Amino acid sequence: xxxxxxxxxxxxxxxxxxxxxxxxxxxxxxxxxxxxxxxxxxxxxxxxxxxxxxxxxxxxxxxxxxxxxxxxxxxxxxxxxxxxxxxxxxxxxxxxxxxxxxxxxxxxxxxxxxxxxxxxxxxxxxxxxxxxxxxxx
Amino acid sequence: xxxxxxxxxxxxxxxxxxxxxxxxxxxxxxxxxxxxxxxxxxxxxxxxxxxxxxxxxxxxxxxxxxxxxxxxxxxxxxxxxxxxxxxxxxxxxxxxxxxxxxxxxxxxxxxxxxxxxxxxxxxxxxxxxxxxxxxxxxxxxxxxxxxxxxxxxxxxxxxxxxxxxxxxxxxxxxxxxxxxxxxxxxxxxxxxxxxxxxxxxxxxxxxxxxxxxxxxxxxxxxxxxxxxxxxxxxxxxxxxxxxxxxxxxxxxxxxxxxxxxxxxxxxxxxxxxxxxxxxxxxxxxxxxxxxxxxxxxxxxxxxxxxxxxxxxxxxxxxxxxxxxxxxxxxxxxxxxx
Ligand SMILES: [Cu+2]
Numbered sequence: 001x002x003x004x005x006x007x008x009x010x011x012x013x014x015x016x017x018x019x020x021x022x023x024x025x026x027x028x029x030x031x032x033x034x035x036x037x038x039x040x041x042x043x044x045x046x047x048x049x050x051x052x053x054x055x056x057x058x059x060x061x062x063x064x065x066x067x068x069x070x071x072x073x074x075x076x077x078x079x080x081x082x083x084x085x086x087x088x089x090x091x092x093x094x095x096x097x098x099x100x101x102x103x104x105x106x107x108x109x110x111x112x113x114x115x116x117x118x119x120x121x122x123x124x125x126x127x128x129x130x131x132x133x134x135x136x137x
Numbered sequence: 138x139x140x141x142x143x144x145x146x147x148x149x150x151x152x153x154x155x156x157x158x159x160x161x162x163x164x165x166x167x168x169x170x171x172x173x174x175x176x177x178x179x180x181x182x183x184x185x186x187x188x189x190x191x192x193x194x195x196x197x198x199x200x201x202x203x204x205x206x207x208x209x210x211x212x213x214x215x216x217x218x219x220x221x222x223x224x225x226x227x228x229x230x231x232x233x234x235x236x237x238x239x240x241x242x243x244x245x246x247x248x249x250x251x252x253x254x255x256x257x258x259x260x261x262x263x264x265x266x267x268x269x270x271x272x273x274x275x276x277x278x279x280x281x282x283x284x285x286x287x288x289x290x291x292x293x294x295x296x297x298x299x300x301x302x303x304x305x306x307x308x309x310x311x312x313x314x315x316x317x318x319x320x321x322x323x324x325x326x327x328x329x330x331x332x333x334x335x336x337x338x339x340x341x342x343x344x345x346x347x348x349x350x351x352x353x354x355x356x357x358x359x360x361x362x363x364x365x366x367x368x369x370x371x372x373x374x375x376x377x378x379x380x381x382x383x384x385x386x387x388x389x390x391x392x393x394x395x396x397x398x399x400x401x402x403x404x405x406x407x408x409x410x411x412x413x414x415x416x417x418x419x420x421x422x423x424x425x426x427x428x429x430x431x432x433x434x435x436x437x438x439x440x441x442x443x444x445x446x447x448x449x450x451x452x453x454x455x456x457x458x459x460x461x462x463x464x465x466x467x468x469x470x471x472x473x474x
Pocket of ligand 1: 343348351
């Protein structure tokens, strides 16, 4: 009798405290400014929000960007090691920035649309793809 | 003190809605709050909730305290036998039962009175929208005609009436910041009224499991001053702009041939399909695919060619299109503002 009642009272109080503690954790928890991807790399919030806004992840697999697991176009992992962009442009930073800003001019009819990125945005994203997004500005 | 109360409310609100809070997103994705007071109805519901919560917490505290006192108090053991016949326990029994009845009566009467005021707005809503729940998106109708999908504007500061329908399975219309849930039941129109006190962008979702993509069946409500709302309504009811650029004109022809027109309607064109959302002013919407992805060119392209990866099992097949045709289509859809 005594034991049972004590256990129930104890459990009720622990449950209450538990809920309050979990909520406190939730209130405190801020999304990290930068998060390491599977390879331990740190993704800048700026590049990551650009990629999300433009919807790159709808067509490409991009390590480090949550939900970017599209299969329409090629995966963008280890992009610095690619020899060519879109199969025929040499993979230089200038070409990549031009490609991001206006793929339809470089390769008319490719599925990737021209999304009117500014050159600053394109540089940030290119920097991210090459893996040195922290000093891309 | 006020900040402590705010803090407590915030914590309790989040405790009720663990999981949905995700700060740092765009406004149509901003976290919803089941205890918000952003509308007349929500305000009432919130007050009821706080009243019941405080009463229950008080009762909880009293019971636990009495229990602990009883457990640790040294005294003579309770005599054996039925409690009713034991005169030393009888007053406690009566007091306990009496108090319980009184507390329950107060909460019941209070709740009934509040629910009465919730049943109908004091001023008759001047506006009625019909919302038809689909698998897995929302058809927004006004005076019998689809004028939008997954997104609508309402005037702030006045009650708005919703007539809720379904022609498939049961869905539930839920705008946590503004009102409670209301089911959309096939063959049984339901209705709901709500009022947004302030202009703002509010996120809603389906709250009744309705199939594989139930979790991605959301919508956005934009409350704005009356004049801005009327401009929106007039625009939403108007027919689509004629395609201007050469690319858009080619895109329109592709839209009609490719099969899009069999499922989608664009008012003012030959496209009259009714399986998918109407697209008359598509590019003026904030989101695509039932408030799941932002409405930008990249997302739109990905949706068209690979809708099945973005929302697996949804009723739009991923479209097989050449890269060129996709660009023409995009030009056309982007002109539908
Ligand atoms: Cu649902």
